[in-house]
Amino acid sequence: MTLLTGLDYASVLVFALTGALAASRSQLDVVGFIFIACLTAVGGGTLRDAILNREVFWVADPVVLAVATLAAVLVFFTAHRLESRYRALLWFDAFALAVAVPAGVAVALAEGKGWPVVLVMGMITGCMGGLMRDVVCNEVPLVLKQGELYVTCAFAGALGAVGAGHAGLETGVALLICAALVFTLRAGSIAFGWRLPVYKSQPPSSGAPKR
Amino acid sequence: MTLLTGLDYASVLVFALTGALAASRSQLDVVGFIFIACLTAVGGGTLRDAILNREVFWVADPVVLAVATLAAVLVFFTAHRLESRYRALLWFDAFALAVAVPAGVAVALAEGKGWPVVLVMGMITGCMGGLMRDVVCNEVPLVLKQGELYVTCAFAGALGAVGAGHAGLETGVALLICAALVFTLRAGSIAFGWRLPVYKSQPPSSGAPKR
Amino acid sequence: MTLLTGLDYASVLVFALTGALAASRSQLDVVGFIFIACLTAVGGGTLRDAILNREVFWVADPVVLAVATLAAVLVFFTAHRLESRYRALLWFDAFALAVAVPAGVAVALAEGKGWPVVLVMGMITGCMGGLMRDVVCNEVPLVLKQGELYVTCAFAGALGAVGAGHAGLETGVALLICAALVFTLRAGSIAFGWRLPVYKSQPPSSGAPKR
Numbered sequence: 001m002t003l004l005t006g007l008d009y010a011s012v013l014v015f016a017l018t019g020a021l022a023a024s025r026s027q028l029d030v031v032g033f034i035f036i037a038c039l040t041a042v043g044g045g046t047l048r049d050a051i052l053n054r055e056v057f058w059v060a061d062p063v064v065l066a067v068a069t070l071a072a073v074l075v076f077f078t079a080h081r082l083e084s085r086y087r088a089l090l091w092f093d094a095f096a097l098a099v100a101v102p103a104g105v106a107v108a109l110a111e112g113k114g115w116p117v118v119l120v121m122g123m124i125t126g127c128m129g130g131l132m133r134d135v136v137c138n139e140v141p142l143v144l145k146q147g148e149l150y151v152t153c154a155f156a157g158a159l160g161a162v163g164a165g166h167a168g169l170e171t172g173v174a175l176l177i178c179a180a181l182v183f184t185l186r187a188g189s190i191a192f193g194w195r196l197p198v199y200k201s202q203p204p205s206s207g208a209p210k211r
Numbered sequence: 212m213t214l215l216t217g218l219d220y221a222s223v224l225v226f227a228l229t230g231a232l233a234a235s236r237s238q239l240d241v242v243g244f245i246f247i248a249c250l251t252a253v254g255g256g257t258l259r260d261a262i263l264n265r266e267v268f269w270v271a272d273p274v275v276l277a278v279a280t281l282a283a284v285l286v287f288f289t290a291h292r293l294e295s296r297y298r299a300l301l302w303f304d305a306f307a308l309a310v311a312v313p314a315g316v317a318v319a320l321a322e323g324k325g326w327p328v329v330l331v332m333g334m335i336t337g338c339m340g341g342l343m344r345d346v347v348c349n350e351v352p353l354v355l356k357q358g359e360l361y362v363t364c365a366f367a368g369a370l371g372a373v374g375a376g377h378a379g380l381e382t383g384v385a386l387l388i389c390a391a392l393v394f395t396l397r398a399g400s401i402a403f404g405w406r407l408p409v410y411k412s413q414p415p416s417s418g419a420p421k422r
Numbered sequence: 423m424t425l426l427t428g429l430d431y432a433s434v435l436v437f438a439l440t441g442a443l444a445a446s447r448s449q450l451d452v453v454g455f456i457f458i459a460c461l462t463a464v465g466g467g468t469l470r471d472a473i474l475n476r477e478v479f480w481v482a483d484p485v486v487l488a489v490a491t492l493a494a495v496l497v498f499f500t501a502h503r504l505e506s507r508y509r510a511l512l513w514f515d516a517f518a519l520a521v522a523v524p525a526g527v528a529v530a531l532a533e534g535k536g537w538p539v540v541l542v543m544g545m546i547t548g549c550m551g552g553l554m555r556d557v558v559c560n561e562v563p564l565v566l567k568q569g570e571l572y573v574t575c576a577f578a579g580a581l582g583a584v585g586a587g588h589a590g591l592e593t594g595v596a597l598l599i600c601a602a603l604v605f606t607l608r609a610g611s612i613a614f615g616w617r618l619p620v621y622k623s624q625p626p627s628s629g630a631p632k633r
Binding site: 023024026027028029030031032033034035038046050053055056058059062065066076079080135136137138 | 472473474475535536538539542545549553557563565566568569571572573574577617618619620621622
């Protein structure tokens with residue numbers, strides 16, 4: 001239970017930092033920072049808990065909201081010191097992803113779900129908070145950036161945890177492998193441009209323009 | 212129960228195809244295809260189950276996730292053969308709508324809800340997965356396209372099912388009527404331009420610009 | 423219980439008006455008006471109830487859907503008489519916010535939650551319906567408008583209710599204080615430009631462009 005709680009706290013903290021950085025790019029006031037930080041920090045886990053019919057984690061333990069609030073206030077007063085807020089957002093988001101995916105995996109395992117649900121819960125907890133942040137702040141969603149690994153990292157990490165579990169490793173070790181896989185792949189994609197081949201379309205078709 | 216399951220499977224399959232087509236328009240990699248396909252395929256039903264406090268259908272039966280994944284992989288390797296991916300998306304979406312609305316209606320009936328909730332569940336199950344797809348992929352939401360019937364088709368179909376039920380017809384027949392109504396109206400709108408009168412605004416007012 | 427129901431009805435009515443006004447700015451047909459009106463009217467409360475594991479309020483009492491539908495039809499036939507639909511949307515939204523925040527606070531209090539959850543439920547019920555409306559209709563979300571108080575009003579109102587409760591005032595009085603605080607702050611922001619200092623960024627950095 002302590003491991004679960006620790007992972008939830010860590011992912012809340014780092015996702016809140018990314019939410020606050022996105023708020024700084026939208027030039028909000030301090031309450032706006034807190035709002036976006038909390039949305040990003042608890043969005044994925046809330047969805048996970050609602051789908052699994054668990055008590056939502058921040059209703060059970062509102063201290064996580066205080067953590068997200070503090071992170072937002074900190075960023076409000078210090079973000080101008082960053083050379084590139086977008087680059088900081090990218091890297092914090094990579095850390096948060098690497099913590100949130102195992103957090104989702106751990107909860108689904110603790111609920112005794114089968115491996116497909118474990119996989120999906122890892123991806124939901126990892127990707128959905130950031131997706132809500134990007135949709136609300138009108139940023140290009142990181143899950144949609146062409147030629148970058150993002151959902152793939154979450155998927156590979158969750159798959160690694162499931163595989164390690166099947167191989168008989170302890171849950172703690174499996175979660176560590178998961179986090180390491182997610183972060184390595186995501187960092188490789190940001191720093192070295194690792195990618196999968198993307199869909200090759202023909203020249204623009206006569207379809208409707210995108211908005 | 213078999214009817215419910217069959218409808219859920221069919222709507223998952225066809226909505227997954229539309230999600231993958233939207234992913235192809237955003238030029239994602241294969242994991243991105245799977246992500247958007249699953250979001251579209253299970254989004255509406257997940258919302259329906261969460262609101263009705265049922266176990267979410269793909270947690271109870273994760274095979275639907277495999278169906279959506281296969282559909283996404285299929286589209287990834289074959290979409291370039293389509294003459295117009297947007298047109299294919301439109302027509303697959305029409306099929307999916309015609310299957311998902313009765314799927315929502317059937318579940319609400321099985322839960323013993325009154326007709327207003329049955330109506331709304333049909334519309335949520337039919338429209339929300341596609342709406343999530345469009346918001347995440349930054350497409351103009353089909354529910355918002357001016358001069359096209361979309362939500363109206365879902366509404367008319369669900370109303371038809373409720374009416375048929377009140378007239379004493381069997382549930383299976385009522386759902387068939389529902390599907391036929393939805394598809395006929397939607398197809399008529401795509402192919403022949405059927406529409407309702409839209410709101411007539413005055414010349415652009417001095418309001419805030421839309422983003 | 424009557425107070426809770428009354429607050430829910432009032433917030434549904436006024437949020438439905440704002441949803442229908444947003445639909446008129448997107449030039450939808452009458453079913454589109456109803457769809458956006460219902461989404462806006464029940465979005466925040468649905469999220470509140472799903473997170474608190476209560477029965478969703480409009481499933482328990484579908485009459486609220488009829489209220490939202492009537493509001494949508496009314497706006498469809500009368501919106502052209504408004505001099506500025508955007509201005510009307512802003513002011514109706516301010517009223518709705520001032521009713522929905524106490525509605526969220528009241529429910530969380532009735533569920534016996536601690537003050538942090540009460541605070542957040544007030545903000546979710548107040549802000550999320552309008553946020554869904556703005557995301558779906560592609561408007562600049564009011565929660566993101568620079569140099570305006572919005573989330574701040576919801577926060578201050580919910581905080582006022584919690585404070586009044588701790589000071590020993592009756593729930594009804596605390597909710598009245600909450601509504602008055604929200605409306606005063608929001609109205610002051612619209613009419614007189616009240617605001618908090620926003621985040622001061624340096625000149626545009628080399629980060630990714632927003633979409």
